[in-house]
Amino acid sequence: GAGVSQTPSNKVTEKGKYVELRCDPISGHTALYWYRQSLGQGPEFLIYFQGTGAADDSGLPNDRFFAVRPEGSVSTLKIQRTERGDSAVYLCASSYSGGPGTQYFGPGTRLTVL
Amino acid sequence: ILNVEQSPQSLHVQEGDSTNFTCSFPSSNFYALHWYRWETAKSPEALFVMTLNGDEKKKGRISATLNTKEGYSYLYIKGSQPEDSATYLCAPLWGGKLIFGQGTELSVKP
Numbered sequence: 628g629a630g631v632s633q634t635p636s637n638k639v640t641e642k643g644k645y646v647e648l649r650c651d652p653i654s655g656h657t658a659l660y661w662y663r664q665s666l667g668q669g670p671e672f673l674i675y676f677q678g679t680g681a682a683d684d685s686g687l688p689n690d691r692f693f694a695v696r697p698e699g700s701v702s703t704l705k706i707q708r709t710e711r712g713d714s715a716v717y718l719c720a721s722s723y724s725g726g727p728g729t730q731y732f733g734p735g736t737r738l739t740v741l
Numbered sequence: 742i743l744n745v746e747q748s749p750q751s752l753h754v755q756e757g758d759s760t761n762f763t764c765s766f767p768s769s770n771f772y773a774l775h776w777y778r779w780e781t782a783k784s785p786e787a788l789f790v791m792t793l794n795g796d797e798k799k800k801g802r803i804s805a806t807l808n809t810k811e812g813y814s815y816l817y818i819k820g821s822q823p824e825d826s827a828t829y830l831c832a833p834l835w836g837g838k839l840i841f842g843q844g845t846e847l848s849v850k851p
Contacts, residue, residue, distance in 0.1 A: 630784065660838065669745075669830055669841030670785075683837060718785070727773035727792060727834055732785040 629653070631733035633719050639739045640709055648704040648736045652721030659702050660722075660730060661694055663715040670718055676702060677725055709740045743767055743835050747842035754821050755850055761817045762845040764831030768812035773834040776805055776816055779844070780827040788816075788829075821849040 632651045640646050652659050657678055662670035672686040676696045684694070691709075696702040706713055716737050720730040746765040754760050766774070776788040789798040794809040802819045818825055828846045832839035 662839070662841075667843070669747075669832075669843045670839070672838040672840065675838055686838070725837060727790060729787045729790055730775070730839060731787065732777075734782070734784045 631719055631721055631731055633717075633733040633736050635736060636734065637737045637739075639741065641741050642709060642711060644709050644740075646706050646709060646738065648706075648717050648738070650702045650704070650719030650721075650733060652700065652702070652719070653731055654700075656721035656723055656731075657699065658722045658725035658730075659696060660720045661702070661704050662718045662720065664718060664735075665715045673704070675725075682725075706738075709738075711740050714738055714740045743833065743840045745831065745833060745840055745842040747829075747831060747845050749845060750843065751846040751848070753848045753850065756821060756823060758821050758849075759817065759819045760821055760847065761815050762829060762847075764814045764816070764842055766812050766814075766831075766833045766840075766842075768810055770835070771809045771812070771833065774807060774814055775832045775834065775839055776814070777830045777832070778827045779830060785830065818847070821847070823849045823851050825849050 634649045659676040661673040664670040675683040679699045691707045694704045716735040718735045720732045722728045722730045774791045777785040779785040791807040796807040807814045828844040830844045832841040
């Protein structure tokens with residue numbers, strides 16, 4: 628079946644602009660996660676949805692970052708007033724029901740802020 | 742903050758060599774440990790989810806062991822092939838989210 632997909636695959640923007648990153652999880656997966664990987668580091672947790680609600684948003688670095696999942700399927704990560712330090716690979720993952728089960732990752736969106 | 746350490750950071754081996762790397766994590770409140778392989782420009786691929794102390798899992802030439810009491814896991818690759826070249830990530834599950842190490846970058850030369 629189809630895996631997790633993310634769009635766009637690459638996004639180049641200017642400092643101060645607004646961006647939206649989209650994630651389509653595996654059909655039927657109730658849990659959805661956003662991570663980001665900066666150069667030379669492992670992926671870092673941002674936010675976790677169970678259904679439509681954010682179960683844990685403790686990893687969002689500041690209030691410029693916001694994510695939604697209005698119908699419990701597709702999720703959008705929104706970044707306002709982008710800064711050069713936001714440049715990273717943004718990864719989305721989904722799992723059947725959360726907990727210890729495997730998280731299946733998408734290919735990521737590479738965001739570059741000039 | 743959970744500290745997850747992976748060693749070595751990078752490894753260069755010849756085709757046919759066997760290799761292993763280490764993941765260290767705090768042993769308290771352990772729930773599960775995930776291993777992933779991440780090739781450039783692809784999605785991270787799930788290798789193993791390990792939950793029990795003493796667990797050993799195998800997938801083809803790749804195997805992993807888990808020691809939850811001392812807080813470490815080993816990943817072994819037998820007879821490395823060029824297609825094994827990738828970054829290998831470990832991540833304990835903590836509070837419902839994965840906490841990743843910085844990864845071990847493996848390069849296998851033909």
